[in-house]
Amino acid sequence: MVTGMVRTLIAGNWKMNGLKSSLSEVEKIVSALDSHPDNADCLICPPATLVVPMQDRAGARLNVGAQSCHPEAFGAFTGDLSAEQLKDAGASYVIVGHSERRSEHGERSAYVQEQAHACLRAGITPIVCVGESYAQKQRGETKDTVVRILRKSLPTLGSNDTLVVAYEPLWAIGTGLVPSAEEIAEVHLTIRNLLVELYQDRGADLRILYGGSMKPGNAAEILAIDNVNGGLIGGASLKADDLMAIYAAAVA
Numbered sequence: 001m002v003t004g005m006v007r008t009l010i011a012g013n014w015k016m017n018g019l020k021s022s023l024s025e026v027e028k029i030v031s032a033l034d035s036h037p038d039n040a041d042c043l044i045c046p047p048a049t050l051v052v053p054m055q056d057r058a059g060a061r062l063n064v065g066a067q068s069c070h071p072e073a074f075g076a077f078t079g080d081l082s083a084e085q086l087k088d089a090g091a092s093y094v095i096v097g098h099s100e101r102r103s104e105h106g107e108r109s110a111y112v113q114e115q116a117h118a119c120l121r122a123g124i125t126p127i128v129c130v131g132e133s134y135a136q137k138q139r140g141e142t143k144d145t146v147v148r149i150l151r152k153s154l155p156t157l158g159s160n161d162t163l164v165v166a167y168e169p170l171w172a173i174g175t176g177l178v179p180s181a182e183e184i185a186e187v188h189l190t191i192r193n194l195l196v197e198l199y200q201d202r203g204a205d206l207r208i209l210y211g212g213s214m215k216p217g218n219a220a221e222i223l224a225i226d227n228v229n230g231g232l233i234g235g236a237s238l239k240a241d242d243l244m245a246i247y248a249a250a251v252a
């Protein structure tokens with residue numbers, strides 16, 4: 001299914017990188033956005049410490065997000081942040097279910113679904129991540145794995161809610177490896193069909209991002225693939241020039 005009408009989202013995941021001094025990159029991004037057509041969305045998800053100062057500098061065209069949230073709105077959860085707090089700080093998206101959270105923090109799909117529901121409760125768009133391991137790919141289990149994880153991780157959508165899915169093969173994150181265009185197309189079509197099954201017509205317009213070693217050099221090819229509605233970018237989002245080169249490919 002070719003969607004066509006979906007607005008591309010170029011999303012940076014800064015992970016545990018960035019100090020106040022990194023805000024100079026944001027200033028470069030904000031001014032560079034003005035020299036590009038406004039036909040794709042740009043988002044950075046910095047560490048939580050930078051959400052407020054980044055939002056203060058973001059202007060109208062840069063969205064600011066966060067990288068995780070607790071399912072509860074408030075309470076005795078030392079060290080955690082709720083979706084409501086992130087919204088209050090200026091976040092409009094939250095990444096949930098990133099493979100690094102799933103593996104380093106034992107966050108399982110049922111928990112990811114609770115986090116996604118928390119985002120919706122707070123008026124934030126969740127970016128629900130999913131991907132297969134290299135072993136699963138080798139066994140030919142990519143599509144089954146992605147569908148199985150998403151069925152458990154995706155939230156129920158209320159009438160004003162929306163969400164984003166990010167397909168991130170685990171073996172492609174931070175490795176320089178990228179699936180072939182055919183492989184990406186096949187998985188994104190599988191995800192699209194699942195979204196339509198779960199959310200009917202609305203599923204046709206939900207954004208499906210590709211993530212995993214997206215760079216200025218491969219962005220145009222990846223973004224041209226059917227049902228790829230943007231990218232979730234780790235390493236290459238830390239430098240304004242690289243992120244803007246990817247954004248330029250999205251708006252070309």
Ligand code: PEP
Pocket residue numbers: 013168172173174175211212213214232233234235236
């Ligand atoms: C990520 O961790 O979400 C990611 C896509 O990282 P990288 O672009 O560095 O592979």
